[in-house]
């Protein structure tokens with residue numbers, strides 16, 4: 270049997286999955302708390318109303334590993350309006366952070382989630398996938414850079430850097 274982790278994404282439905290996400294803990298850090306609040310509170314549902322897909326990721330035993338999200342957005346890059354796919358939030362259960370150990374970044378649970386979101390972005394045919402990441406969020410920043418995301422020179426009003434992955 271393969272020792273590689275396997276995850277599958279299912280569409281988040283608040284009415285069906287409220288209890289499942291109530292048990293998700295993305296870690297007791299500033300970023301972990303933000304992610305947990307995002308999926309448990311109103312922001313995930315508000316994001317869905319704007320066209321964002323919110324995915325819950327389950328492991329081989331159907332345990333909740335984490336979540337990801339991807340939707341439409343418009344940014345201004347170098348003075349030009351650009352339509353792109355955008356990742357509003359990713360969160361990994363603290364029990365699965367850094368796991369499995371001693372595998373390539375793309376085979377960790379975090380990498381599997383990012384790879385799935387990139388695949389979904391490619392299917393939309395946009396040239397860019399964007400997200401916001403605070404430079405102090407070291408784990409997230411390293412993860413995104415490993416996948417080829419580049420920092421733009423701009424930030425939002427909260428110090429989060431605009432980052433993009435070129436898809437074509």
Ligand SMILES: CC(C)(COP(=O)(O)OP(=O)(O)OC[C@H]1O[C@@H](n2cnc3c(N)ncnc32)[C@H](O)[C@@H]1OP(=O)(O)O)[C@@H](O)C(=O)NCCC(=O)NCCS
Pocket residue numbers: 295296300301302304358359360361362365366367368374377378379380401402403406407408409411412
């Ligand atoms: C961001 C997140 C998905 C990353 O997943 P993870 O499993 O914790 O991180 P990874 O194991 O993929 O690690 C990525 C890199 O960061 C490093 N890292 C992990 N935690 C770290 C920490 N606290 N401090 C410094 N480096 C850290 C890892 O060693 C790895 O680097 P390496 O490959 O050079 O060793 C996860 O931490 C998470 O859900 N965090 C809370 C929510 C969040 O921040 N979402 C993103 C918002 S932009």
